[in-house]
Amino acid sequence: MSTIEQALEFEQTSLKSLSTSDRIKLSRQAKSLILDLNQIYKRKKDQNIMDLMKRLTTIKRKVEKRLKV
Numbered sequence: 895m896s897t898i899e900q901a902l903e904f905e906q907t908s909l910k911s912l913s914t915s916d917r918i919k920l921s922r923q924a925k926s927l928i929l930d931l932n933q934i935y936k937r938k939k940d941q942n943i944m945d946l947m948k949r950l951t952t953i954k955r956k957v958e959k960r961l962k963v
Contacts, residue, residue, distance in 0.1 A: 897927065897930040897931060898931070898934070898946070900927060901931060901946055901950060902946070904923060904924065904927055904950065904953075905946075905949060905950065905953065907920065907953075909953070912957075912960075914961065917958075917960060917961050918961065920953075920954075920957050921954055921957050921958050921961065924950050924951075924953060924954035924957070927950055928947050928950050928951060928954070931943055931946060931947050935947065
């Protein structure tokens with residue numbers, strides 16, 4: 895499965911009723927996907943990849959916000 899497919903699948907993940915360990919896993923997975931997508935973006939300069947990274951970053955921030963409370 896390609897990184898872009900994994901990112902699109904990750905985007906569909908439900909954020910309701912997650913345990914702390916689930917939130918940590920989601921945050922780490924999002925970070926990894928964003929870094930991988932960034933490497934692809936550097937080569938292709940595709941705006942769709944940038945938009946996907948932005949959406950994943952938003953999800954990551956929501957998850958981390960709940961961890962820090």
